[in-house]
Amino acid sequence: MKSSMHNPHLAPEKYGIMDGISECIVTTISSKGPNAAPMGIIKNSNGIKIRVFKGSKTYGNIMNFPFLAANVVYDPKIYTMTTFSNLERSQFDTIVYEDVEFPVLKDGISWMLFECNNLQKSSQSLVADLIPVKAKLSHIDAVRAPNxxxxxxxxxxxxxxxxxxxxxxxxxxxxxxxxxxxxxxxxxxxxxxxxxxxxxxxxxx
Amino acid sequence: MKSSMHNPHLAPEKYGIMDGISECIVTTISSKGPNAAPMGIIKNSNGIKIRVFKGSKTYGNIMNFPFLAANVVYDPKIYTMTTFSNLERSQFDTIVYEDVEFPVLKDGISWMLFECNNLQKSSQSLVADLIPVKAKLSHIDAVRAPNxxxxxxxxxxxxxxxxxxxxxxxxxxxxxxxxxxxxxxxxxxxxxxxxxxxxxxxxxx
Structure with a gap:
């Protein structure tokens, strides 16, 4: 699975995940359905990581099924919505990876599906290495001047x-x-x- | 010229100029050469405007030759450079509009060339209506998660x-x-x- 880090089709930069902390909407799945939450994806020369605080739905979902999608979003209302609440079911799309269905955002610019590896739990949070396994750039012409x-x-x-x-x-x-x-x-x-x-x-x- | 506002090929959204204030690098020309400065492009339902303060090179250049290009840039160093200084000549590209050469940024994501109309001068600044006349999206796949x-x-x-x-x-x-x-x-x-x-x-x- 690690080899996908070097698969040029899965280069994170192509999907908007750059060096530093990318403010993405992270989607995960549980038996109750999809969840979306705003989170930072941390990328440096050593790879890609996420830190998730205990008590959040994302934490529980990753512990049960160690995959997440990082969605790049330019709609500010998705950030406010997911800060306080989940999104409506109609705002998710379903993708399939190795015969498993997984939620991504319907109106995102891009998404990258990651396997969460090497989960390190502390009293407050977990840190996981993120291994890209599938990705899509949905809107190739979505240019935005900084606002x-x-x-x-x-x-x-x-x-x-x-x-x-x-x-x-x-x-x-x-x-x-x-x-x-x-x-x-x-x-x-x-x-x-x-x-x-x-x-x-x-x-x- | 006003009709270009309704030319779908020159829809500002296609080049990253959205509602609100877009933080762009504005390029202008004088007999001394090209100039680049960080400025806000103001867009609302009434059209597109800019406000330029007196004493700046951009102010003088627009008064002499009422055109400007709004460049969308994702490189933070272009913002710091142009806040305090001009760019190197090698960082500009030259485009041609109605047989006149005009500078845009070489490494920008997109640029829109505007004619500055209806210049309204006050004691401190000038406000101009911006009429799009030419534009290019140079990097169609430049997606970036917010950072x-x-x-x-x-x-x-x-x-x-x-x-x-x-x-x-x-x-x-x-x-x-x-x-x-x-x-x-x-x-x-x-x-x-x-x-x-x-x-x-x-x-x-």
């Missing part, structure tokens, strides 16, 4: 999660800072994502 | 400029905040861009 509003949706989602974990005012202030950038620089979808984020936070109080 | 390090390079460049204009500690603190994200989430190129940014700031003190 500070889009970027701030991701930041606001991260700070929203930290606020919900800690209750610290610091994270509400950072959310406010990014909300201003979203209002100034974002398009319609980024502004809708911000509204959605604040709605989710009220519901989850 | 918080890359995004923070753009933020650090903006705060570096503000710091140099105002001398306010607030902007150095924001740069430091983004530098930490670049070190944690960026790839090799983002980290090099950060080093370059701090070098430029020392030189420009």
């Amino acid at each position: 500070r509003g889009f970027n701030s949706v991701l930041e606001a989602c991260i700070h929203a999660t930290r606020y919900q974990l800690t209750g610290s005012q610091k994270y509400l202030d950072l959310m406010q800072y990014h909300a201003e950038i979203i209002r100034k620089c974002g398009g319609k979808t980024e502004k809708e994502a911000l509204d959605q984020l604040y709605r989710f936070m009220k519901t989850n109080k | 918080r390090g890359f995004n923070s390079v753009l933020e650090a460049c903006i705060h570096a400029t503000r710091y140099q204009l105002t001398g306010s500690q607030k902007y150095l603190d924001l740069m430091q905040y983004h530098a930490e994200i670049i070190r944690k989430c960026g790839g090799k190129t983002e980290k090099e861009a950060l080093d370059q940014l701090y070098r430029f700031m020392k030189t420009n003190k």
Whole structure:
């Protein structure tokens, strides 16, 4: 399986997984159905890894069936949705790998299916090596200029999660800072994502 | 010329110019040669605009020859370079529009050439309507997962400029905040861009 790391058809860069931490939507499967969650895919010269915190659905799903798909997504509302909730069944597509069905995002730009190897558990999280086994670039012409509003949706989602974990005012202030950038620089979808984020936070109080 | 707004071959979305503010590298020309500067291209349902501050090379160039190219770039070092300096001649390509040569970036993902119409000058800046006249998607398969390090390079460049204009500690603190994200989430190129940014700031003190 390791040899697929060197299969040029499965070069992560072709699917948007670059050096550093790629902010992807990770899809996994359990007997209850597909799950989607925003997560960082860590790539450096040693390979690709993920760190998943205990208690999350992704953690449980990987422990039961050690595969995940990293979906590259340009829709800010997918980030806000998956930060607080799962997606609708209709937002997933099903792919088949070695006769097993696996969920990926229907509206993603690309996806890479990884086998999770060498699972290392600590008290808080697990770290797994990710071995690419299948991939697809669904939208080859999806070019996007950087948008500070889009970027701030991701930041606001991260700070929203930290606020919900800690209750610290610091994270509400950072959310406010990014909300201003979203209002100034974002398009319609980024502004809708911000509204959605604040709605989710009220519901989850 | 206005009809090109409705020419589907020149739909801005095809070249990465989306609703909201697209952070592009704007290239312009003068008798001294090409210039590149990071700027926001503003798009909403009324059309596409740019706001350019007085005193910049871009301002002077547009006043003399009212065309600009908006280049979509995924290389963070192009943002740090153009924040403080011009690019090397070798980093520009020349395109021809109605028998006139115009500079675009050699390593960009896409470019759109705009005619600047309806120039409205205020004491501080000019605002122009941008009418697309020619465009090219150079790398159709350049997909990128969002990277918080890359995004923070753009933020650090903006705060570096503000710091140099105002001398306010607030902007150095924001740069430091983004530098930490670049070190944690960026790839090799983002980290090099950060080093370059701090070098430029020392030189420009």
